Amino acid sequence: MTITVIQPAPFMTVQDRGRRRHRSAGVPQSGAMDWLALAAANSSVANRTDAAAIECALGGLILRFDAAMSFAIGGARVEASLSGIPVVNDCLIRAKRGDELKVNAILSGRFYYLALAGGVDVPEILGSRSTYLPGAFGGFNGRRIQAGDTLPVLVPEKPGQASAQKRFLTNPESRGLVRVLRGDQSALFSAELWRTFLESPFRVTTASDRTGYRLAGPDLSHDSAELPSEGACPGAVQLPPDGQPIVLMADAPTVGGYPKIAVVITADLPALAQCTPGETVSFAETTTEEAEGALRALTGHYD
Numbered sequence: 001m002t003i004t005v006i007q008p009a010p011f012m013t014v015q016d017r018g019r020r021r022h023r024s025a026g027v028p029q030s031g032a033m034d035w036l037a038l039a040a041a042n043s044s045v046a047n048r049t050d051a052a053a054i055e056c057a058l059g060g061l062i063l064r065f066d067a068a069m070s071f072a073i074g075g076a077r078v079e080a081s082l083s084g085i086p087v088v089n090d091c092l093i094r095a096k097r098g099d100e101l102k103v104n105a106i107l108s109g110r111f112y113y114l115a116l117a118g119g120v121d122v123p124e125i126l127g128s129r130s131t132y133l134p135g136a137f138g139g140f141n142g143r144r145i146q147a148g149d150t151l152p153v154l155v156p157e158k159p160g161q162a163s164a165q166k167r168f169l170t171n172p173e174s175r176g177l178v179r180v181l182r183g184d185q186s187a188l189f190s191a192e193l194w195r196t197f198l199e200s201p202f203r204v205t206t207a208s209d210r211t212g213y214r215l216a217g218p219d220l221s222h223d224s225a226e227l228p229s230e231g232a233c234p235g236a237v238q239l240p241p242d243g244q245p246i247v248l249m250a251d252a253p254t255v256g257g258y259p260k261i262a263v264v265i266t267a268d269l270p271a272l273a274q275c276t277p278g279e280t281v282s283f284a285e286t287t288t289e290e291a292e293g294a295l296r297a298l299t300g301h302y303d
Contacts, residue, residue: 003065005063007060009057009060009103014052014139015030028132029250030132032053032250037274041053042115044092052122060104068096072090073090077107083099110276111274183261185261188224197262211251213275215245221243227257237261237262
């Protein structure tokens with residue numbers, strides 16, 4: 001089974017949950033920016049929640065189903081239709097051979113996911129089908145999906161019913177509040193700077209991508225020198241000398257030298273990922289116990 005891309009989204013790649021056991025070898029995690037949306041879309045078509053799907057951003061798309069198959073759209077809310085009939089997010093939809101899916105616009109959010117029953121059939125590299133664009137490997141030939149590409153789709157192992165577990169989808173109304181823990185180098189910064197970090201809104205800038213979200217807000221400039229490179233991970237909030245935070249995201253490198261004032265908890269990274277340039281975010285300090293509990297509440301339903 002295949003689908004053919006007629007008009008790709010401006011940013012369109014294959015992603016699953018990413019590479020989770022290779023950071024010590026310098027291989028970034030990659031994977032879906034909003035892993036909750038990926039899981040929910042896959043659940044809608046009875047896939048494993050970590051199955052490879054198509055991640056899109058920055059606009060709509062047009063593609064053709066070359067065989068009958070089921071699909072679902074998750075994540076950012078979109079205006080979409082299947083051969084002229086409107087379709088909505090988070091529903092199992094059955095396409096016939098020759099049907100065309102058209103996503104006209106993103107209405108709210110940043111990343112949306114097209115989950116296909118069976119999953120996108122691209123080679124596994126280091127245990128994942130995810131695309132890592134800076135390294136040009138994984139996904140569909142290690143690159144963005146382009147017009148004319150034909151993507152293979154696995155035959156579903158068995159028919160299934162759509163999952164009703166949708167209560168953990170990113171809520172557009174609350175994605176601007178992000179919980180953090182103190183970072184490894186938080187002691188390098190004054191109590192006043194930490195208080196300003198927590199009490200001030202920050203704007204997501206256009207210089208934000210799958211590697212990191214650059215934020216603009218109050219002046220948090222400091223005298224702490226850059227450190228020798230050390231381990232880094234998605235969610236780490238780096239504070240360069242210019243005082244404008246950078247939150248590392250899915251494609252972030254595995255090391256970095258800027259001091260880390262905080263780290264976004266894993267359960268809140270999907271909400272941050274869905275923030276578009278111009279939106280504001282605020283940070284709230286939490287505890288390790290609350291962070292672990294929030295993640296357990298999610299992974300108990302989405303593996």
